[in-house]
Amino acid sequence: MARVWIEDLWLKDSETVLPNGTTAKVPVPASARKSLAAYMKMPGKARVPEEFKTERYGRGKRWRVSWLGTEPNGKRQRKTKAFSERSDAESYAAAMEDDIRSGRYVNPDDGNRSFRDVAMEWLASKNNLRDRSYVRYENEMKWYVLPKWGDRAIASITETEINEWVRQLSEGMAPHEFARKSVMQPLKAKSIKSVVKDTFGGVIGYAAASKRRWIAGSPLDGVKLPQDKNVDDRVYLTNQQVDDIAEAAGLVDKKNSVVSKTLVRFLAYTGLRANEALALRVGDVNLDVMRINVSKTITTDRQGRETEGKPKGGKSRVVPVPVFLVDVLRSIASNRGSDEYFFTAFHGGMIHLNTWRTRVWYPAKEGAGYGDIEGLRIHSLRHTYASLAIAAGCDVKTLQSVMGHASATETLNTYAALWPDRLDDVTHAIEANYLTWRSGAQKNDEEVSTE
Incomplete structure (x- = not known):
């Protein structure tokens, strides 16, 4: 049972010794309480016998609400709050009792945490x-x-x-x-x-959170955040634009020309995230069956250092390789060990995305004449893959699997506008179904009438 109680900090019961030697409590006389009520602002003038006064009589707030609150360690500890007016103390006590009983209780000390x-x-x-x-x-x-x-x-x-x-x-x-x-x-x-x-x-x-309840509710619930003026800032390139940027990347990165221009095409026609592609090893790319095993990505640890981790979502996936990329990918991987990075810097080793973006991607999109396309980023190559796949008839579930999205809902939310409007297809299917039924029904009617 919840326990909340009110104490009078100015008045107390007195004690008297009975003839048999035992003690008994003597309640504060009603006259003393009435006199104090009349002189609350000047308690020294109230007619209250000394034996009924507490040590703090006339000083500070008179009423104290006490209750038992549960600490984070599970132990119950007494909490208090003082009031000048009895009515305020009673209202607070009733509300506290209700909160404790209903499970809405919030420890005031918790709310004071910084x-x-x-x-x-x-x-x-x-x-x-x-x-x-x-x-x-x-x-x-x-x-x-x-x-x-x-x-x-x-x-x-x-x-x-x-x-x-x-x-x-x-x-x-x-x-x-x-x-x-x-x-x-x-x-x-x-x-x-x-x-x-x-x-x-x-x-x-x-x-x-209910397990803590350091605050009664979230002040964020009613806050409205600004909306993007341009909800869809994704850029979808054409095949010609991809080719232009790829060729420009080859010209910019003269020492590592084949790798850079192939990397642009690879991202646009496989849909891998850039850091997933840069984490690939030669053994991850099986060109005999034209499949890529995506099981790693380049990420940063909590100290800001580059490291390898699982792909976004934590799941590996298999991605197909288009035939027109096979020959150049074979040439890049030839005579190299399966544990070596597939795409490597000119002097060997991993390509660092931030460096490649600054050194190759920015100059390449400018050189190709696309520097003024707002929102054109390396990630736009991944969006381009999605747009090309959808235009080719790829369904939501297959695209989700290839892109490595957590759910088909995420895929739909991201690329819903790219799927063609099939309302006419639905209508035609309904019409065909209806005509088939109607033809059969008429045939049955004619057979019945001839009988």
């Missing part, structure tokens, strides 16, 4: 995150979230304040802390969503 402390605990709990994702959370926390909320009590953050922070982020006026630059640029809608919903929201959700 956002910074809760954030560090939340980050430490992210053991299942890929290192790259962890580093993103860590950076956003350090750059944008903690400068704004770090010293605040977790329960004191309000929806109104978060809405104001979102506006500041969108205008480049939010508190921030950068290691190498001091000027903050306005954040785009996608970045604001990442900072506010994913990073800041992750901490808030952690504090509000």
